[in-house]
Structures are given as structure tokens and as C-alpha cells.
Amino acid sequence: MDVFEAVRTILAVRSYRDDPVPEALVQRIVESGRLTASARNAQPWHFIMVSDRATLGQLGALVPTGPYIGQAALAIVVAIQRTPFAVSDASRAIQSMMLVAWADGVGSNWAGFVGGLRAVGDLLNVPSDMDVLAVLPFGFPAVPVGQGKKGRKPLSEVASRERFGQPF
């Protein structure tokens, strides 16, 4: 799928079919995270691929906003170092991974955020000097997804030309 088409159509998916995410796609997804650019090429991230059903259930129980993780075919837990640019760098890697999955028909959603996820780190043996930034469940959407209709602010509110506030 073309990049802009992926960006235009991607939607959060919180309900998944039982089918596993094909291993070749899992490889491409994690490779997409690994290859993403980061400040000073620090790559301050670690990706844990979880497909064990019991562990997925535990993740669903631990992430307040994400009980649906328990029904996902796969979850990628993103751990980061405690460095100034790690949140930003890993957020870019997450975007790469979600777009690559979407291009092959696999939906996802960002569940959880750094701070409340120490229990997830403990469950997965994440070293105590790293934080869990996100739990990303992946799976084929259980229901057909729409045409990428998103509720977003109009361009006039989020974009300007040359100076802030000059119409785009």
C-alpha cells in the first residue's frame, strides 16, 4: 500500500479476528521499528513480541485502557531507555510499525503510556532502568474498517504559512 494511502486510511482497531499475524509480517513490523531514525542514532528502544495467549490476557488486565489486548493475535511491548529523546524516537518507531502492519491489513492501537506501565515491565522482565512506553496489540480487524474517515481539526486550525496564524 502506498505511504500516503496508509496514513490517510489507518484507523485504531480494538477488535480482532482470531487469525495469527503471519510471521513474515511480524518480521517486517519489528524490522520497521528497528530501522527507524532516532536522535543521534541512539535507538533507545526494545521491542517485545508477545503472542502467548496467557500473557496477552495478563497484558489486557494490566493496561487500564486496553482490556481488548487480551483478544489480540499479537502485542508488541515497547520499552525505552530513560534518555531525553527516547519517547520521541520510540513514538516514531511505533508509527512506522503501525503503518507497515496496516499496509498488510493488520490493525493496531496505542494502549497505555509511560508511567502507569511498570507492572507490564515487571511481567515481561523489562530491566528496571527502562520504561514501558506502549503496548501495541495487533490483529486482523474483526469487522470491516471504514474508509479512513477521521475526526480531525480542520487544516485552518493546525497549519499556517510562513508565520503562525497565516492561512495555509
Add this chain to the structure above:
Amino acid sequence: MDVFEAVRTILAVRSYRDDPVPEALVQRIVESGRLTASARNAQPWHFIMVSDRATLGQLGALVPTGPYIGQAALAIVVAIQRTPFAVSDASRAIQSMMLVAWADGVGSNWAGFVGGLRAVGDLLNVPSDMDVLAVLPFGFPAVPVGQGKKGRKPLSEVASRERFGQPF
């Protein structure tokens, strides 16, 4: 260009041809930022498209790591609200924009980071309750770019299965 191919091949570009970025592509780039997902759909961002040559030169002088901004055809200055997820959300939008540009042959690079960029905000009339997160110069690469060879840690260092440290 296919999404994974874009993620795999994208490289930082710091030297640009004089050709402008076609207006249709500028529109797609900013649309890609606007459409990106954000925590609670807050969209805590604002994109300022700068193509005025004098302003580009001033940006190049103000960003310590980015004198080459002065030679870019376009710069997008990303301003964010001071909310907990704004850095993360805007980083995802930046990744969307860079990948969409790259798919059409236009290179970019993340220059500057929140904290040192108040002078850029002042130059562009960014409200004092927002921060400048990034200045993104865009342009067609001045020299042919390589085949996406990147210096990255091996998969074994950045990925695990089921638990941190179990081989991927």
C-alpha cells in the same frame, strides 16, 4: 511507494537541490500530519510551512544542528501544546510526514528539539504557551541517496519474544 519500502530506504537528507517541493506534495505532507492519530485525539500540534528564502536562512542560523535548513526548499516547523502526550503525538505526525515525502523522492531530517527552539517560535509568532518541537527541512536530495543502508543495532539487541531477553 510501498510503506515498508519507504521505512526501509528512508535516510536523513541534509543537502538539497534548488527545485521547490511541488505544491501537491506539500499538501499531502501536511495532510499526513493532520490525519495522524494522537492520544485522546487531542491533535496537540501546529505545522508552519516555511518556503520564504529569507526565513529559511534565519531558521538555519537559529537551529544549532541545522545550518543546512537555509538551503532547503521548504521547512515545516512543528509547534506543540504543553500537554503530557504532545511530544509523542507530534513525533508520530513527523514520522508520517517524512515517510510521505520520501515516497515522492523528497528527503528531510529532524533538526532541533524542544527546549532550544524558543527563538524559532519567536521568529514565527508561535504563541508563548506552545513549544517548537522540530524544524524539518525538505527538498529533493542534491546527491543520489543510497540503498537505505543504515547503521542500526542488530535485531538481537532490540527485539525479544514473550519476555525481555528471550531471542527474537
